[in-house]
Amino acid sequence: MQHRQIVSKSALGWQVRLEHITMNIHSLFKHPAVRLLTLLLGVSVLSLLLSFLIVQTYGLSFQSAWSAFVDGAWGSPYVIGASINRALYFALIGLGFILADQAKLANIGAEGQIAVGGIAATALCLYGGAAHLPHGIAFAYPLLGAMLAGACWGGIAGFLKAKMGTNEVISTLLLSFIAVWLLYCCVQSESLLKQPMNTSASLPQSLPIPDSTSMPLLFASSGTNLNVGLVITVLLAFVIYTLMHYSRFGFHLKSVGHNANSAKRAGMPVFSTIFLALAISGAFAGLAGGLMLQGDQQVLKTGFSSGYGFDGLVVGLLARGSVLGVFAAALVFGFLRSGGINMEMVAQLPSAVVLVIQGIIVITIAGASRWLSKQEG
Amino acid sequence: MMDVDYLTSQQGSASVLSLQGIKKSFGAFQALKQISLELHAGEIHCLLGENGAGKSTLCNIIFGSLKADEGQILLQGSLFQASSPKDALHHGIAMVHQHFSLIENTTVLDNLLLGRSSGVLNRQQQASDIKNLLKELNFDIDLNVQVKDLAVGEKQRVEIIKCLIRQPKLLILDEPTAVLLPHEINALLRICQRVAERGCGILLVTHKLAEIKQVASKVSVLRSGAIVDFSDQPIQDIDRLVRSMIHKESTDGEVQLLKREVSQTRLVSPNARPLHDEVLQVNGLSYTDPSGVKKLDNVTLLVNKAEIVAIAGVEGNGQSELASILSGMLDATAGQFFVEGQDLTHASPKQLTQFGVGVIAEDRHDTGCITPMSLAENLLLNHLDRYSKFGFLNRKKLKADAEQLMHRFDVRAASSAVPFGRLSGGNQQKAVFARELTLNPLKFLLASQPTRGLDVGAVATIYNHIRDARNKGLGVLLISSELDELLAVADRILVFYRGTIIGEVHAAQANREQIGAWMAGQA
Numbered sequence: 037m038q039h040r041q042i043v044s045k046s047a048l049g050w051q052v053r054l055e056h057i058t059m060n061i062h063s064l065f066k067h068p069a070v071r072l073l074t075l076l077l078g079v080s081v082l083s084l085l086l087s088f089l090i091v092q093t094y095g096l097s098f099q100s101a102w103s104a105f106v107d108g109a110w111g112s113p114y115v116i117g118a119s120i121n122r123a124l125y126f127a128l129i130g131l132g133f134i135l136a137d138q139a140k141l142a143n144i145g146a147e148g149q150i151a152v153g154g155i156a157a158t159a160l161c162l163y164g165g166a167a168h169l170p171h172g173i174a175f176a177y178p179l180l181g182a183m184l185a186g187a188c189w190g191g192i193a194g195f196l197k198a199k200m201g202t203n204e205v206i207s208t209l210l211l212s213f214i215a216v217w218l219l220y221c222c223v224q225s226e227s228l229l230k231q232p233m234n235t236s237a238s239l240p241q242s243l244p245i246p247d248s249t250s251m252p253l254l255f256a257s258s259g260t261n262l263n264v265g266l267v268i269t270v271l272l273a274f275v276i277y278t279l280m281h282y283s284r285f286g287f288h289l290k291s292v293g294h295n296a297n298s299a300k301r302a303g304m305p306v307f308s309t310i311f312l313a314l315a316i317s318g319a320f321a322g323l324a325g326g327l328m329l330q331g332d333q334q335v336l337k338t339g340f341s342s343g344y345g346f347d348g349l350v351v352g353l354l355a356r357g358s359v360l361g362v363f364a365a366a367l368v369f370g371f372l373r374s375g376g377i378n379m380e381m382v383a384q385l386p387s388a389v390v391l392v393i394q395g396i397i398v399i400t401i402a403g404a405s406r407w408l409s410k411q412e413g
Numbered sequence: 414m415m416d417v418d419y420l421t422s423q424q425g426s427a428s429v430l431s432l433q434g435i436k437k438s439f440g441a442f443q444a445l446k447q448i449s450l451e452l453h454a455g456e457i458h459c460l461l462g463e464n465g466a467g468k469s470t471l472c473n474i475i476f477g478s479l480k481a482d483e484g485q486i487l488l489q490g491s492l493f494q495a496s497s498p499k500d501a502l503h504h505g506i507a508m509v510h511q512h513f514s515l516i517e518n519t520t521v522l523d524n525l526l527l528g529r530s531s532g533v534l535n536r537q538q539q540a541s542d543i544k545n546l547l548k549e550l551n552f553d554i555d556l557n558v559q560v561k562d563l564a565v566g567e568k569q570r571v572e573i574i575k576c577l578i579r580q581p582k583l584l585i586l587d588e589p590t591a592v593l594l595p596h597e598i599n600a601l602l603r604i605c606q607r608v609a610e611r612g613c614g615i616l617l618v619t620h621k622l623a624e625i626k627q628v629a630s631k632v633s634v635l636r637s638g639a640i641v642d643f644s645d646q647p648i649q650d651i652d653r654l655v656r657s658m659i660h661k662e663s664t665d666g667e668v669q670l671l672k673r674e675v676s677q678t679r680l681v682s683p684n685a686r687p688l689h690d691e692v693l694q695v696n697g698l699s700y701t702d703p704s705g706v707k708k709l710d711n712v713t714l715l716v717n718k719a720e721i722v723a724i725a726g727v728e729g730n731g732q733s734e735l736a737s738i739l740s741g742m743l744d745a746t747a748g749q750f751f752v753e754g755q756d757l758t759h760a761s762p763k764q765l766t767q768f769g770v771g772v773i774a775e776d777r778h779d780t781g782c783i784t785p786m787s788l789a790e791n792l793l794l795n796h797l798d799r800y801s802k803f804g805f806l807n808r809k810k811l812k813a814d815a816e817q818l819m820h821r822f823d824v825r826a827a828s829s830a831v832p833f834g835r836l837s838g839g840n841q842q843k844a845v846f847a848r849e850l851t852l853n854p855l856k857f858l859l860a861s862q863p864t865r866g867l868d869v870g871a872v873a874t875i876y877n878h879i880r881d882a883r884n885k886g887l888g889v890l891l892i893s894s895e896l897d898e899l900l901a902v903a904d905r906i907l908v909f910y911r912g913t914i915i916g917e918v919h920a921a922q923a924n925r926e927q928i929g930a931w932m933a934g935q936a
Binding site for chain 1: 740741742761762763766767772774778779780781782783784785786790794795797801804805806808
């Protein structure tokens, strides 16, 4: 206070103005959008720095690793399409995850639900008569089968939870192991889905699916390979959003999740709510499996789901119950994975290093989003 | 309030604990008003009082969990205030809580040794010490059994042994018999006598008269935070003590509010009622819990139209089970209940609601509402049929109706969108009443402990709602452990004891002494 009295009038005015500016800057930083941008910048810088260190210590050139990443993730219209197609798998799994999460159910078995979805889609494409159907339905019918298979797989966990209170974390995880090994069996036996032994090198994988059953491209003439999966996923995102916010089922989900006793007393169908939550969640992951097969994979082989299920789970967690959040996180994961694959192939970075870098990025994002939600109270 | 100076004047030579002018307030609520009490070595001093009289607060102050605002505690003649339970234990004060603090998956011996040793554990030495003590006290308990395999009474015995191996001078037992079966109670009381004979002072908190008759050497009666009566010949004075326990000063302000409101229907004798006037008919309802304890034993009762039937009783005598069965949350082991002649024994909560049974749950937060969800959602939790079409909810209409209900039932909140958990207890309960009373149809209302934890203003509103419901011709079953509430609101009072109806009286002829005796199990 004394200090203020000493300074002259003009100096005082200047000081006030300065205070004003700093206060404005301060409030600017409090603006949600600015905060988000700063955060993104921070996350990028931090993960780049850490990746740089790792690549350097590994004795490789960061420059070539980075350019490989860029080429793979968004270097051409084709890879952008591929990245987005990948993001769709994550988005579907994430959407299923946040739906079940409304009822405080954690479906962590997406990996297995993808596998059964893939099996079902393969079976229907190759032997289910999908190839003879008219063009518009030929690809949709196996997808529906994949959804149903995923729904059954999730539904088993839902039934166990609703009927006997079996912890869904355990049941979905164990069912996931079963499904992954089921897929292994399917591609090992010719009486199941393995391709017939007519070539000298018959790998343990299925025949490629007929062309008519693969996912139609959205812009066939252009360079991208974006497929119809994008439309399906966006539509389903609207469905999930409406279910969560405007349907009676969404109300039931929330009520059962917060307090099953009160929900039961209020006459809500607790059993079917739990069962359906996990079944729908499974159906979404199953659909991701179908898209994967009829999109870029075309054949069913071991390692088909290759960790998409678990990454999708992280997408769902990062989204914190928001449909838009699912898409944001899914895009990050889609581009990361495309870039990572290219880093492996072009820059000769071992896959372990790629995975470590991806892990670091995810942890940084997770930490940042946690910080953001804390700031928002 | 009675003068209690004579208590402090008779300081004996072997005084273990002496409380002098203890006061304790929680905010504006005075939980303890000037408590003085004297406890001698070798005696069992019973502290008698209703729920909320301040018994637990007093125990917690002696044991160091709470600090007194005023007054002093003398432990064996020297000034002492335990700063924490650990400190109290160190100074020879031990307490057995109503809820056990045992580790289920370990043996009895390990539980006993817990917290006893510092540094190296000499298991064998300690075990043989404990065995000697057990032999001395004539305790029969296997030290190598897992705690989870013990019966409730045995677990409690382990708790007591846990206290005794510290050689306490003072043992506090907070309602130790609330969870026990009759034969276990007798065993416990015998143990208390044996422990007292060894020179330990025992402070036994209870509201069961049988126990007092059996073991107490002195009895102090606590009511609304003050000691209002004392006796060193409890067996002779038992009737007087009961009266002091439940007597209510007529000058009390809230009595105005609790005053009886005479309804026309109450004056009609049950025999004069037309046939088929009953709304609820409970027929030989029994419930045995999974551990084999009979919680509800062949209960038969009637609730007529335009009648409030109240169920009194110390908590844990089967009232909660009855409420759970009537609200569809628990399946009865035997017997039926009918609402307007319709057998609803195994109906789901939804069917009950559709048939017109409104339920005010005993534990609001467990079965009455969903605290993280909004007030509007909670107000219409079981009315969703009205707002859904093709699986979609009409949120706009739901919000509008919720706001109307808020207005009509005077539920105060910033908006209908605030999380239910942010509301005060009174407003929460008003919201629950709003929801249940606007059911369509509504034939019968079950209200369990409807005013628990509410402030006086909210209590008045709740009573008005209950009376209004009755006046509209509804049958009301009111379950409460507040005697004043029952006397103020009910038309007929049934008293539960150990899962059966031990007494029934018309509210107009009811007197506290009779009901108090029934509540304590004296038929």
